[in-house]
Structure formats: structure tokens, C-alpha cells
Amino acid sequence: MTQILDGKATSLAIEAELTQAVDARMASGLKRPHLAAILVGDNPASRAYVGHKVKACARVGFESTLVEHPADITQEALLDAVRALNDDASVDGFIVQLPLPDHIDDQAVLEAVHPEKDVDGFHPVNAGKMALDLPCFLPATPKGIVSLLDRAGIDTQGKHAVILGRSSIVGTPMALLLRRNGAPGNCTVTVCHSRTQDLAEHTRRADILVAAIGRAHFVTADMVKEGAVVIDVGINRIADATKKSGSRLTGDVDFDHVAPKCSWITPVPGGVGPMTIASLMENTLQACAQKDA
Ligand code: GUN
Numbered sequence: 001m002t003q004i005l006d007g008k009a010t011s012l013a014i015e016a017e018l019t020q021a022v023d024a025r026m027a028s029g030l031k032r033p034h035l036a037a038i039l040v041g042d043n044p045a046s047r048a049y050v051g052h053k054v055k056a057c058a059r060v061g062f063e064s065t066l067v068e069h070p071a072d073i074t075q076e077a078l079l080d081a082v083r084a085l086n087d088d089a090s091v092d093g094f095i096v097q098l099p100l101p102d103h104i105d106d107q108a109v110l111e112a113v114h115p116e117k118d119v120d121g122f123h124p125v126n127a128g129k130m131a132l133d134l135p136c137f138l139p140a141t142p143k144g145i146v147s148l149l150d151r152a153g154i155d156t157q158g159k160h161a162v163i164l165g166r167s168s169i170v171g172t173p174m175a176l177l178l179r180r181n182g183a184p185g186n187c188t189v190t191v192c193h194s195r196t197q198d199l200a201e202h203t204r205r206a207d208i209l210v211a212a213i214g215r216a217h218f219v220t221a222d223m224v225k226e227g228a229v230v231i232d233v234g235i236n237r238i239a240d241a242t243k244k245s246g247s248r249l250t251g252d253v254d255f256d257h258v259a260p261k262c263s264w265i266t267p268v269p270g271g272v273g274p275m276t277i278a279s280l281m282e283n284t285l286q287a288c289a290q291k292d293a
Pocket residue numbers: 095096097098099120140141169
């Protein structure tokens with residue numbers, strides 16, 4: 001029997017915990033957590049994602065600040081904007097929404113974020129600590145996936161996890177977290193990418209399959225083992241004449257045909273997306289609490 005890994009419901013449970021934690025902080029006279037986000041340009045998807053983050057802050061009682069800049073901002077002006085948030089004591093953590101325009105050096109911008117405010121976990125200091133299993137900010141999407149597995153009671157010990165995609169923000173950190181000596185963790189991990197040969201040979205051996213490639217319905221039923229846990233990170237816009245907008249969002253997995261083979265599967269929307277937001281909120285509380293001591 002296929003069970004749905006309900007990221008929406010799980011994110012609401014996490015938000016309820018965060019709301020309680022904020023209430024407890026306020027009752028003790030502690031600071032209200034404050035997340036800031038830098039949004040560059042008019043990418044509609046980026047604007048929507050940042051909007052979800054700001055709304056989530058309001059739901060859990062965090063303060064939020066959206067800092068907007070035009071697409072033609074210079075590298076130096078953007079670095080100044082980052083440094084201003086580093087220096088702003090009222091801001092506990094902040095993110096720079098990706099992707100950035102082509103003329104901007106993403107890496108230089110991410111490295112300008114103070115590691116103690118880097119709630120996306122993209123600074124090399126946090127990425128390095130994650131690799132060494134030291135306390136740090138974990139990137140929100142893989143952190144959310146691990147929470148979802150954990151809260152659903154899915155046993156990962158000794159399982160073979162296959163990850164499609166080696167990006168710095170999903171595939172690579174996902175591999176590190178699943179192979180950790182912990183629970184969840186202790187998976188044997190295979191990372192597949194654009195040069196992988198005989199891809200389906202790998203995916204068919206997966207007990208846990210994480211699809212993070214950004215291609216609609218790339219994972220088909222013949223690529224999935226009976227009883228697998230399938231995590232769909234994809235958010236792809238495809239044409240749909242039945243929708244008023246003429247399009248809809250769909251994942252990297254051909255859900256209708258893959259789901260019947262799975263023990264567990266995440267839907268899109270309502271799977272990984274809400275968990276990513278909830279994890280960013282958890283990181284923001286962590287950033288704020290780290291300053292109490
Ligand atoms: N773009 C896609 N995913 C992310 C994310 O997790 N954080 C930021 N800042 N930008 C993104």
C-alpha cells in the first residue's frame with residue numbers, strides 16, 4: 001500500500017512547535033526571531049518562493065524583512081547589501097534568494113554572508129562543518145527531507161539511497177546527510193548526475209530515491225523498485241489547458257505511474273516544498289537562540 005509523505009501536514013506540525021518556542025521566548029523577555037531575505041530582479045518563481053518564506057515568518061511569529069534590488073544591481077552594491085544585514089543586530093539570519101543575475105558572482109555573494117547568519121547553510125564554513133558532522137546550519141531542502149523521513153518513522157539504517165542530481169543546494173548535501181552515522185542516516189549512498197551511465201540500473205536498486213534534477217516526470221515507473229521510498233524535489237512548470245493560468249507545477253517524478261510501486265512518496269506540491277520553508281524557519285530560530293548565551 002502506497003503512503004503519501006505529507007510535507008504540508010508535517011510542516012504545519014513544525015510550525016506549531018516554532019510558534020510555541022517563540023511564545024516561550026517572548027514570555028522570558030527574549031528577542032523575537034527575525035529573518036531577512038534579499039531578492040534581486042523579477043524572477044516570478046523567486047518572488048513566489050520569497051513570498052512563501054515571508055508568510056511563514058508571520059505564521060510562526062517571526063519578524064521578517066524583504067530587501068529588494070533591481071536585476072541590474074552591481075556586484076559591489078549587492079555585497080554592500082549583504083554586509084548591511086551582517087551588521088544589523090536586529091536580523092538573526094538572512095538569505096540571498098537564488099538564482100542571481102548572470103553578471104553577479106554567486107559564490108562571492110554567498111561567501112560575504114556571515115556564517116552565523118547563514119540560515120541557508122550555503123557559506124563554505126557551514127558546508128564544511130556539515131561535511132564534518134559538526135553543528136552548523138543545514139541547507140533547508142535536504143534538512144526538510146531528513147525531517148520528513150524522521151517524522152514519518154521511515155527507517156533509513158543500512159538502506160541504499162540513490163540521489164539524482166549533484167547540486168550544491170540539494171543533491172550534494174542530501175548525500176552527506178543520508179550517509180551520516182545517525183538516525184536518520186547510515187544509508188549507502190549513490191549520487192547520479194548528467195554523466196551517469198545506465199541511470200535506471202542505479203535507480204532500480206534504490207530503497208530511497210531522491211529526484212532533484214529539475215525535469216518534469218523524468219523518473220518513470222520502470223526506474224523504481226517495488227516498495228521504494230520516493231522523494232520528489234522537482235518543481236517544474238508544465239502546460240495544462242485545464243488550468244485558468246494555462247500551466248501547473250509538477251515534480252521530477254511521474255507520480256501517477258510511480259506511486260503505485262512505492263511504500264512512500266512525496267506529492268508535488270505539498271511534499272518537499274513546505275518542508276524546505278519549515279526548515280528555514282527552524283534555522284532562523286537556531287540563529288536567534290545562538291545569540292542568547
Ligand atoms: N533557490 C532555490 N532554492 C533555494 C534555497 O534553498 N535558498 C535560496 N536562497 N535560494 C534558492
